[in-house]
Amino acid sequence: MPPSSPDSSAPPGGQSGAAAHTELSDSRARRWGWLLVVAGFGGFMAWATLAPLDSGVAAPGTVVVSGNRKAVQPLVGGKIAELAVRDGDAVRAGQILVRLDDTQARSQLDVARGQWFTASAVETRLVAERLGHTQIEFPAALANAHADPRASAAMALQRELFATRNRALASELAILEESILGLEAQLRGVEASSRARRTQVGLLRDEIARQRELVDEGFYPRNRLSEQERGLAALNAAIAEDAGNSGRIRQQIAETRSRMVARENQQRQEVESQLTEVQRDAGALLSRIEALEFDLRNTEIASPADGLVVGLAVHTVGGVVGVGNPLMEIVPADEPLKIDAQIPPHLIDHVRAGLEVDILFPAFNRATTPNVAGRVLQVSADVLVEPQQGIQYFKAVIEVTAEGMHKLRQYEIRPGMPAEIFVRTGERTLLNYLVKPLTDRLQGALTEP
16 A cells, blocks of 8 residues: 555644635735835825926927028129039138139229229329429339339330430420520620611711811811711611611510420420320229229128028029129028927917927937027917918927027037927926816816806
């Protein structure tokens, strides 16, 4: 017969004790379980009732540029030779954005400078002639351009012309002066002859007077007296002729001096007339040079500030642009970032200017992109309608704070990027969030129809 198991030989009282112990353990576990459930629920309700949660309005938004865009407009028109940027490019102040074809401007400027070299050299020569200078001193603007062969040639030509004209005038005046000296010598001879004849006339008159007394007394022949009288008449005629010659010579001297003065006046008038015309031409050429230099400088269109290129209106090299036509706009880099948010009409009563805003940019990695602080600047006074989908909304303009801009310094934020905003309107508990819809419905249900 097989042996008996130990359990079969145990007394009945041991089995009942084990069962009682097991039931006691289960009862304690249930009590602890219920206690934990009650404690957890109580803690949750306490947290839901007392712990504050941020209350606010969530809305989509779009990054926009500030109102201080800087328009890039050409000051001169022309054909585009180089387009150095594209929409969205970051640029620095002074960076060349567009180059216009400067071939025509350079050609016209070169021609105008050559004409000005000539006009300025002629003007300097005429001024020196008017002032009676013995040599020409060219202005620094012309003298410093001696490296240009046209300037050197113009100055050399006017120096030679100055010397030639001075020699010609001096030669003409010298000839006239020699003529005057000859006439003055003739005048001195005539006057000396006239003085001698007057002396002879005086002596001859005395002699004739004595001879006439002798003739009256019969001591001297009358024919001899007549000869003396004829000699006296001849001397008087010669004196009269000398007087006429003297007057004629004096007149010739005066006429010759007048010719000298007239020649000098003629030279001066010619110089003044030419100088007036040349100065007018030189001034006009100088103004034209300045205008062409302005045009040439402005064929390179530079960025007015650090920032981003937006609204690029030209895309083709070889295209023609007019003066003042907008080419693009630069969004300054130091401008605060702004976001246009679309607030649902039923939540607009919670949003007002000055409220703090949390901003998130979904275009970036959410795990590495921080929430950015902002502030509501303004809210539209009336509802707006999105034209494509017909959605109604109020526009709220959000500005990123300086702290937020500091957080975004390593990110490139572009206009048009999407943004998600959360306008902080206060604090509420979780219980308030859960109960408020019920209380709102209950209030509506208890209202008299």
